[in-house]
Amino acid sequence: MKIGVISLGCAKNLVDTENLLGILQAGGQEIVKDREEAEAIIINTCGFIESAKTEAIDTILDAAELKQGGLQKLIVMGCLSQRYKPQLEAEMPEVDRFISIDEYGELGHILSRELGVQIPNTYGKTPRVLSGKPWLAYLRIADGCDNRCAYCAIPLIRGPMRSVPQAELVAEARRLVAGGVKELNLIAQDSSRYGIDFDGRLHLSSLLKELDEIEGIKWIRILYLYPDEIPDDLIETIRNSRHVLPYFDIPIQHGNDRLLKAMHRRGTKAEILDRVNTIRKAFAHPVLRTTLITGFPGETLAEHEENVALVKAIGWDHLGAFTYSQEENTPSAELPDDVSPEEKERRLAEIMAVQDEVVRAARESWLGQTDEVMVEAHDGLTGMYIGRSAMFAPDGVDGVVRFRSDRDLAPGDFAMVEYTRVSGQNMIGKDTGR
Numbered sequence: 001m002k003i004g005v006i007s008l009g010c011a012k013n014l015v016d017t018e019n020l021l022g023i024l025q026a027g028g029q030e031i032v033k034d035r036e037e038a039e040a041i042i043i044n045t046c047g048f049i050e051s052a053k054t055e056a057i058d059t060i061l062d063a064a065e066l067k068q069g070g071l072q073k074l075i076v077m078g079c080l081s082q083r084y085k086p087q088l089e090a091e092m093p094e095v096d097r098f099i100s101i102d103e104y105g106e107l108g109h110i111l112s113r114e115l116g117v118q119i120p121n122t123y124g125k126t127p128r129v130l131s132g133k134p135w136l137a138y139l140r141i142a143d144g145c146d147n148r149c150a151y152c153a154i155p156l157i158r159g160p161m162r163s164v165p166q167a168e169l170v171a172e173a174r175r176l177v178a179g180g181v182k183e184l185n186l187i188a189q190d191s192s193r194y195g196i197d198f199d200g201r202l203h204l205s206s207l208l209k210e211l212d213e214i215e216g217i218k219w220i221r222i223l224y225l226y227p228d229e230i231p232d233d234l235i236e237t238i239r240n241s242r243h244v245l246p247y248f249d250i251p252i253q254h255g256n257d258r259l260l261k262a263m264h265r266r267g268t269k270a271e272i273l274d275r276v277n278t279i280r281k282a283f284a285h286p287v288l289r290t291t292l293i294t295g296f297p298g299e300t301l302a303e304h305e306e307n308v309a310l311v312k313a314i315g316w317d318h319l320g321a322f323t324y325s326q327e328e329n330t331p332s333a334e335l336p337d338d339v340s341p342e343e344k345e346r347r348l349a350e351i352m353a354v355q356d357e358v359v360r361a362a363r364e365s366w367l368g369q370t371d372e373v374m375v376e377a378h379d380g381l382t383g384m385y386i387g388r389s390a391m392f393a394p395d396g397v398d399g400v401v402r403f404r405s406d407r408d409l410a411p412g413d414f415a416m417v418e419y420t421r422v423s424g425q426n427m428i429g430k431d432t433g434r
Contacts, residue, residue: 001117002030004038006063007131008056009046011187011223011395013078015140016104017044018128020077023108026126027119035066040073040115045080048153049325056080064094073115075099077107079157101158127175133376135412136183136394137176141169141207145189146197147226149253150264150332151293151324154189161188163195166203170210173217182218182412183374184211185394191222192229202229205237212241218374218414219390220244227252228267230275235282245390246283250275251291255310256303259296264331269310276314287391289318289398294351295344296324297335304347311354317362317391318398318425319355323348363422370432373401373417375409385409385431389417399425407431 003024007017020042024031032038041063045056056078063074077099081088085098097114099107108121120126130137142163145154173184186207188194195203204222211220220243227250238244250272254260257268279286292307311319323344326337339347373387384402392398403417409431421428 001115002032002037002039003115004032004035004041005131006035006041006043006059008044008059009048009052009079011138011185012140012143012189013044013046014131015128015138015187016078016101018131019124019126020044020107021129021131022126023111023120023123025129026122027108027112027117029117029119035063035071036069038066038071040075041066041071042075042077042111045076045078047078047080047083047157049322049327051325053080060092060095064092067094073097075111075114077101077104082157083153130176130179130181133394133411134180135374136185137181138185138187139169139173139176140164140188141186141191141194141204142188142197146193147190147266148264148331150262151296151327151330153327153330156329158189161190161193161197163188163197163203166195166207166210169207170214173211174214177214177216180412182216183394184217184220186220186222188224190224190226190229192225192234202231202234205234208234208237208241208244212243217243221247221390221393223249223393223395225250226266227272227275230279232278235279239282246279246286247289247390247393248279248286249289249393252310253291253293254296254303255292255307256299259299259303259307262298262332263293263296272310273314285391287317288314289393290314290316290320292319292321292351293324294321294347295339297332297337297339299324299339299347304350308351308354311351311358315358315362316355317359318393319351319358320397321348321351321355359425360422363425363427366419366427367422368419370416370418371401371427371429373403373415373429375413375415376400376411378409385415387415387417389427399427401427401429403429403431405431405433407433 046052073096075097076095081098082101107123108119111119144158144161146161371389373389375387377386387401416432416434417429419427419429
């Protein structure tokens with residue numbers, strides 16, 4: 001059967017999609033990229049915030065129109081299905097089956113019945129099929145979350161934290177590297193607490209040490225480290241590793257202690273500053289990334305300005321900011337959403353304007369330096385190669401490196417690039433030939 005698969009949302013959702021592709025391929029189905037060719041379409045949705053829900057609904061409706069042609073089956077899975085399945089079933093009869101995350105253990109059986117073909121019921125056990133660049137992969141080390149941040153619906157959707165046993169992760173990492181993966185990005189809702197559900201202790205350092213020994217791996221990056229769970233021994237593990245990058249993705253969410261408490265976040269601004277200072281003392285050139293929320297209920301102008309001041313004080317290498325989105329059934333949904341949409345957007349723009357200044361100054365300090373860059377594409381129009389150094393994650397947040405070279409380079413190759421210019425978030429340079 002010709003099946004089209006559409007993946008929406010974050011990298012953690014992408015891993016689910018790749019597990020789906022694994023069982024579809026194992027069942028001998030043909031995966032097609034052109035929706036017009038598909039006899040069935042499966043959409044893996046996100047349902048985290050309002051904009052993601054809107055994107056998911058629009059995507060479903062667009063796909064449903066193809067039923068007027070050759071599309072026979074439309075199936076929707078993922079976070080939106082998990083969160084709103086009864087409502088969706090009542091309101092969207094054009095969808096043949098909504099599959100919740102709780103049903104993934106029976107995904108093969110469900111798809112076999114719905115599609116009329118034989119799909120093995122081995123979701124998560126059959127090797128997943130990478131859907132993106134073959135030289136990089138995401139390694140999901142845990143699913144679910146126990147943090148219960150006031151604004152977040154993830155625990156309602158994904159449930160409590162469940163860490164993947166270390167032996168399974170190492171085996172998957174070895175398989176991925178043997179298949180050509182050079183960059184592993186570790187992900188979870190809270191990577192810093194990996195393994196705490198095993199025995200009450202943190203196991204991320206142990207996992208990193210074992211992954212670091214895999215021959216053939218080039219870069220190991222950790223995403224989503226909570227600031228209160230970056231102990232000194234984790235920093236030391238990263239400092240002593242061969243392949244684990246000093247890349248610290250620390251979503252602090254706010255720079256004011258009252259707001260942090262209102263958000264049900266652990267830790268304080270002083271503790272955030274302490275961890276940042278400790279990291280900067282441990283590494284010559286660490287990369288620091290964060291996420292902020294602006295316009296949380298009750299946020300005063302003075303508290304917003306304190307948030308902005310912390311952006312200046314820390315000087316994040318990468319920063320993403322979002323306006324507060326009220327999510328039903330979360331603790332903050334009970335609070336009055338008292339910052340107007342216009343003011344939220346103004347505060348967001350101010351944060352990003354300050355961050356742009358910070359980034360430009362930081363990027364300009366790199367001019368004249370040489371960095372190792374992984375090639376990812378070649379721009380036929382400009383003749384430039386596009387890639388990333390270790391300081392740039394692959395999720396489209398951090399920017400890229402664009403450079404010229406007299407050599408013929410292929411995606412996945414590495415080049416030593418001298419930085420000559422800054423362009424927004426991106427670095428421009430030239431291949432040194434080394």
